[in-house]
Amino acid sequence: xxxxxxxxxxxxxxxxxxxxxxxxxxxxxxxxxxxxxxxxxxxxxxxxxxxxxxxxxxxxxxxxxxxxxxxxxxxxxxxxxxxxxxxxxxxxxxxxxxxxxxxxxxxxxxxxxxxxxxxxxxxxxxxxxxxxxxxxxxxxxxxxxxxxxxxxxxxxxxxxxxxxxxxxxxxxxxxxxxxxxxxxxxxxxxxxxxxxxxxxxxxxxxxxxxxxxxxxxxxxxxxxxxxxxxxxxxxxxxxxxxxxxxxxxxxxxxxxxxxxxxxxxxxxxxxxxxxxxxxxxxxxxxxxxxxxxxxxxxxxxxxxxxxxxxxxxxxxxxxxxxxxxxxxxxxxxxxx
Amino acid sequence: xxxxxxxxxxxxxxxxxxxxxxxxxxxxxxxxxxxxxxxxxxxxxxxxxxxxxxxxxxxxxxxxxxxxxxxxxxxxxxxxxxxxxxxxxxxxxxxxxxxxxxxxxxxxxxxxxxxxxxxxxxxxxxxxxxxxxxxxxxxxxxxxxxxxxxxxxxxxxxxxxxxxxxxxxxxxxxxxxxxxxxxxxxxxxxxxxxxxxxxxxxxxxxx
Numbered sequence: 311x312x313x314x315x316x317x318x319x320x321x322x323x324x325x326x327x328x329x330x331x332x333x334x335x336x337x338x339x340x341x342x343x344x345x346x347x348x349x350x351x352x353x354x355x356x357x358x359x360x361x362x363x364x365x366x367x368x369x370x371x372x373x374x375x376x377x378x379x380x381x382x383x384x385x386x387x388x389x390x391x392x393x394x395x396x397x398x399x400x401x402x403x404x405x406x407x408x409x410x411x412x413x414x415x416x417x418x419x420x421x422x423x424x425x426x427x428x429x430x431x432x433x434x435x436x437x438x439x440x441x442x443x444x445x446x447x448x449x450x451x452x453x454x455x456x457x458x459x460x461x462x463x464x465x466x467x468x469x470x471x472x473x474x475x476x477x478x479x480x481x482x483x484x485x486x487x488x489x490x491x492x493x494x495x496x497x498x499x500x501x502x503x504x505x506x507x508x509x510x511x512x513x514x515x516x517x518x519x520x521x522x523x524x525x526x527x528x529x530x531x532x533x534x535x536x537x538x539x540x541x542x543x544x545x546x547x548x549x550x551x552x553x554x555x556x557x558x559x560x561x562x563x564x565x566x567x568x569x570x571x572x573x574x575x576x577x578x579x580x581x582x583x584x585x586x587x588x589x590x591x592x593x594x595x596x597x598x599x600x601x602x603x604x605x606x607x608x609x610x611x612x613x614x615x616x617x618x619x620x621x622x623x624x625x626x627x628x629x630x631x632x633x634x635x636x637x638x639x640x641x642x643x644x645x646x
Numbered sequence: 647x648x649x650x651x652x653x654x655x656x657x658x659x660x661x662x663x664x665x666x667x668x669x670x671x672x673x674x675x676x677x678x679x680x681x682x683x684x685x686x687x688x689x690x691x692x693x694x695x696x697x698x699x700x701x702x703x704x705x706x707x708x709x710x711x712x713x714x715x716x717x718x719x720x721x722x723x724x725x726x727x728x729x730x731x732x733x734x735x736x737x738x739x740x741x742x743x744x745x746x747x748x749x750x751x752x753x754x755x756x757x758x759x760x761x762x763x764x765x766x767x768x769x770x771x772x773x774x775x776x777x778x779x780x781x782x783x784x785x786x787x788x789x790x791x792x793x794x795x796x797x798x799x800x801x802x803x804x805x806x807x808x809x810x811x812x813x814x815x816x817x818x819x820x821x822x823x824x825x826x827x828x829x830x831x832x833x834x835x836x837x838x839x840x841x842x843x844x845x846x847x848x849x850x851x852x853x
Contacts, residue, residue: 334731334753335766337745342727531723534685535784536713537740539706631685632705 341549352557359561369499376492389450415460418453554616558609669844716790722781731765774801
């Protein structure tokens with residue numbers, strides 16, 4: 311063919327002036343790198359990644375907070391001794407502590423002294439309270455080994471025999487309630503996480519398909535000039551991988567920054583009323599390295615999801631183009 | 647099922663042959679070209695292409711067959727984000743060829759179809775005739791065994807139509823079978839060639 315063109319170029323019908331040859335611009339990608347729908351998809355992916363990462367972090371925070379409540383409260387038991395005229399309170403407190411720590415599974419015993427007891431009652435009875443004037447029960451706090459707790463029934467029996475005014479509170483009621491609450495909270499959190507993840511998956515799939523539908527003509531042209539389906543799919547995969555990495559990266563990094571900033575604020579404002587209240591309500595904002603790993607995993611999942619959706623959609627589009635051959639009802643070309 | 651566009655057609659496109667496909671609007675010229683390009687399958691009947699029955703060819707072999715066929719679409723089907731050069735080079739690019747291996751061939755062909763100064767221009771800026779020539783160049787670039795052209799001179803002036811016809815003839819002399827679907831009687835009168843006339847779904851052939 312080149313021979314024919316050289317021959318024909320000399321014909322009068324094709325006059326061409328000799329000019330310096332034009333330079334060809336660097337070859338553009340087959341799929342246009344940026345357009346409105348591509349940017350919209352990137353934004354959608356960034357928002358969904360951000361929400362999914364926030365939810366993941368929040369759920370892991372709630373779970374760890376619930377666990378820490380449960381662990382703190384089940385780490386201690388309380389011996390309460392009611393006042394009695396015949397009872398030497400200080401001796402009874404010491405006896406109760408000494409008796410309790412003889413049991414296997416206890417690690418330490420602390421008597422809540424008069425000053426501490428006054429402070430405990432201060433919100434109700436005011437300052438300057440003389441504890442000796444009132445029949446106030448006194449407390450002994452026993453720390454136990456959570457993994458190997460003592461035999462509460464035997465301890466209760468021994469205490470009651472030694473000091474009839476003693477009452478052992480193993481916090482079982484509270485622990486049971488907290489365990490139930492922690493489980494419920496974790497369950498709700500997991501449910502929310504599943505919902506957000508499902509929404510993310512569907513949004514990413516539909517947004518990717520929507521963006522691809524605007525590029526159907528490119529798929530058609532490539533297919534008709536002899537491109538294999540795998541070639542067309544890989545061109546679109548590359549394009550959508552870039553979009554999803556940018557979107558998911560932005561969303562994930564933003565979410566990680568939010569957690570890092572909240573954690574930083576919390577560590578800088580330790581022991582202030584604001585921080586104490588926030589910590590009491592939400593626990594620690596730190597999500598730990600597993601949280602950051604989870605954020606990275608979400609970013610990878612979104613990138614994979616977008617890329618695979620692009621691949622399947624392109625393959626399906628090519629299949630549909632070929633299907634027109636065998637379905638007369640779908641003849642959509644010009645008939646001249 | 648829609649109306650029957652074509653029926654009782656029996657013909658062959660011999661190797662290295664040159665023919666015009668003509669007939670009134672709506673006669674089915676584009677449909678026939680699409681059948682030959684594997685983008686439509688007949689409701690009934692048999693089409694053999696390169697000695698193979700196309701209804702029994704697996705889908706994944708279509709790209710390899712299409713590479714042996716060049717087509718000029720009536721609506722050009724150029725990609726708007728690629729330059730004239732990139733559009734014409736597209737068939738070679740999708741075959742995995744290195745750009746350096748085909749650059750001079752593409753530039754030479756573009757020069758021949760009169761687009762040598764428009765290599766870096768995007769299709770929306772090209773005139774109808776320039777788009778037409780770019781679409782023809784894209785169909786020719788890989789020297790197909792058979793070239794199907796749907797109204798290839800519909801948007802160009804007579805001198806350029808003559809020049810494009812010369813290009814098709816030259817390509818035919820080099821061994822490519824050419825089918826040109828056209829309404830243009832003056833174009834057909836320039837060449838002694840086989841005429842396939844479609845009318846009311848039937849085909850008459852004048853050798």
